[in-house]
Structures are given as C-alpha cells and as structure tokens.
Amino acid sequence: SYVLAQPPSVSVAPGKTARITCGGNNIGSKSVHWYQQKPGQAPVLVIYYDSDRPSGIPERFSGSNSGNTATLTISRVEAGDEADYYCQVWDSSSDHVVFGGGTKLTVL
Amino acid sequence: QVQLVESGGGLVKPGGSLRLSCAASGFTFSDYYMSWIRQAPGKGLEWVSYISSSGSSIYYADSVKGRFTISRDNAKNSLYLQMNSLRVEDTAVYYCARVAAEYSSDYWGQGTLVTVSS
Numbered sequence: 015s016y017v018l019a020q021p022p023s024v025s026v027a028p029g030k031t032a033r034i035t036c037g038g039n040n041i042g043s044k045s046v047h048w049y050q051q052k053p054g055q056a057p058v059l060v061i062y063y064d065s066d067r068p069s070g071i072p073e074r075f076s077g078s079n080s081g082n083t084a085t086l087t088i089s090r091v092e093a094g095d096e097a098d099y100y101c102q103v104w105d106s107s108s109d110h111v112v113f114g115g116g117t118k119l120t121v122l
Numbered sequence: 123q124v125q126l127v128e129s130g131g132g133l134v135k136p137g138g139s140l141r142l143s144c145a146a147s148g149f150t151f152s153d154y155y156m157s158w159i160r161q162a163p164g165k166g167l168e169w170v171s172y173i174s175s176s177g178s179s180i181y182y183a184d185s186v187k188g189r190f191t192i193s194r195d196n197a198k199n200s201l202y203l204q205m206n207s208l209r210v211e212d213t214a215v216y217y218c219a220r221v222a223a224e225y226s227s228d229y230w231g232q233g234t235l236v237t238v239s240s
Contacts, residue, residue, distance in 0.1 A: 015184075045224035049167070056230040057167065062223055100167050104225035109181045111157065111169035111225050 016105040018114035025120045032088040034117045036101030039082060044103045046084040048077060051116075052097045060099075061086060088119070096121045124148040124229045126218050131234030138208050138238070144201040144218030144231055152176075152196040155221035158203045160214035161233075168214070171203065172221055186212075208238045 019037040026032040036046060046064050049057040059068050061077040064084065074089045088095055101114040130142040144156070158170040171182045171192040180192055191204040201218050215235050219227035 045226075047224070047226040049227075051167075056217055056232055057227075058230075059222075059226055059228050062226040062228070068228060098166075102167075102226065110183065111159075111172065113159075113167045113169060116166040 015108060015110065016103070016112050018101055018103065018112055020099075020101060020114040020117045022115070023118045023120065025122055026088075026091050027122045028091055028093060030091055032091050032095070032119055034086045034088075034099050034101075034119065036084040036086070036114050037082055038084075038103065041082055041084050041103065042080045044079075044105075046077065046079050047102045048075075048086045049100045049102065050095075050097045051100065057100065091119075091121055093121050095119060124220065126220065126229055126231035128216065128218050128231045128234040131216065131236045133237045133239065134208055135240055136208060136210055136238055139204070139206045140208065140236060142203040142205065142216055142218075142234060142236070144203075146199045146201065146218075146220075149220070151194075151199040155225075156194060156201045157219045157221050157227060158192060158201075158216060159219055159227065159230075160212075160216045160236075162211070162214040165214075170216070172225070173201070205236070208236075210238050212236060213238045 048061040051057040064079040065077040125147045127145045157172040173192045189207045193202045215233040217233045218231045220229040222228035
C-alpha cells in the first residue's frame with residue numbers, strides 16, 4: 015500500500031516561513047491535498063490539487079509537488095497557524111485514500 | 123451553506139455494533155461522493171470508506187473491510203456507516219466528509235465519538 019511520510023514536528027518563529035514536507039514514492043505523479051486541524055476541531059482543507067487554495071484560505075498558504083516530495087509552505091507565519099497538518103493522496107492502484115501521519119506546527 | 127452533522131456515536135462493548143449517520147444540507151447531496159474518516163485519540167487521520175454519488179461504487183480501508191458497511195439515502199440526504207464486530211482499536215472520532223476534486227475532502231462534519239470498551 016502507498017505510504018506518505020511527514021516529519022512529526024516543525025517549529026517556526028512568527029513572521030518566518032514554515033515548510034512541511036510529505037514524502038511518497040513518485041508522489042509528483044499524484045495530486046496532493048493538505049489539511050489543517052486545530053485542537054478539538056475538524057480538519058480544514060487548505061490546499062488541493064498540489065497548489066490550489068479553497069476560497070477563504072489566505073494566500074500565505076501555498077503548495078508544490080515534484081519527484082518524491084510534496085511541500086506545504088506557510089509564509090509570514092502567525093500564531094493562529096499553530097496546528098496539525100496532514101497531506102493526503104488518492105492511490106489509484108488500490109482505490110484507497112491515504113493520509114500522511116501528520117505534522118505538528120509550533121509557532122515559537 | 124454546506125453542513126454535515128454526524129450522530130450515533132457512543133460507548134459499545136467489543137464485538138458489538140453501532141450505526142453512524144451523517145445528515146447533509148446546503149448542497150445537492152446526490153451529486154457527490156462521500157467519505158468516512160476517523161481519528162483515534164491523540165492519533166492522525168485514517169480514511170475508512172467512501173461511496174460514489176449513486177452508491178454503486180464503494181471502497182473500504184483494509185482495517186475495516188468485512189466489518190463496516192457504508193451506505194447512503196439520497197432521498198434523505200444522509201450517509202451511514204454500519205459498524206459490526208467492533209474492536210477496541212476502532213475507538214475514534216468518526217467524521218463524514220464530502221469528497222471533492224481528486225478525492226480531497228472539502229467539507230467535514232464535527233465528528234462523533236465511538237468508544238469500544240468493556
């Protein structure tokens with residue numbers, strides 16, 4: 015089965031740029047989606063189709079995907095961005111949805 | 123606006139059964155695939171199952187295949203998850219979600235907690 019690997023944690027100072035990676039075999043050939051989840055809340059889609067933003071998501075959130083790594087980039091990080099972030103793909107070989115293990119973003 | 127409201131969670135003994143429901147509103151339910159996704163306490167997200175808009179295509183995670191059954195009633199704008207032979211490791215918050223582009227989930231319910239314990 016397809017596996018997505020994320021770092022357990024990333025720390026960043028306010029105003030700086032956070033990059034959260036999602037590794038998978040030839041993930042560049044798949045569409046990657048990213049979710050933000052704050053404590054006690056349901057996840058929120060922040061990036062879909064590798065780099066598209068749903069309405070209402072700030073432009074500070076961006077995504078890229080190439081080779082074996084997809085990346086969620088959060089520019090000018092704010093305290094309110096502190097959350098868990100999950101990447102997700104659809105594995106066509108198994109018709110299964112696959113989530114990464116999640117990354118806890120800490121704003122210092 | 124899109125709303126998804128889950129219900130039916132609770133405490134059940136190992137080996138027991140439970141049926142979750144998800145009431146949808148604010149969009150044409152019959153046009154969308156729908157998913158169940160769960161999250162064990164303190165853990166990450168785990169996809170459980172999805173069902174096509176007509177109900178003709180259904181897929182399950184290996185961890186629940188043969189024990190869980192997803193279904194939908196488009197006339198009632200409702201999604202269901204019948205969970206049988208429940209195990210302690212099925213303890214989680216269960217979310218229903220609307221499936222969008224490339225199997226992303228663009229709207230989620232607030233979740234319902236299922237606790238499997240003796």
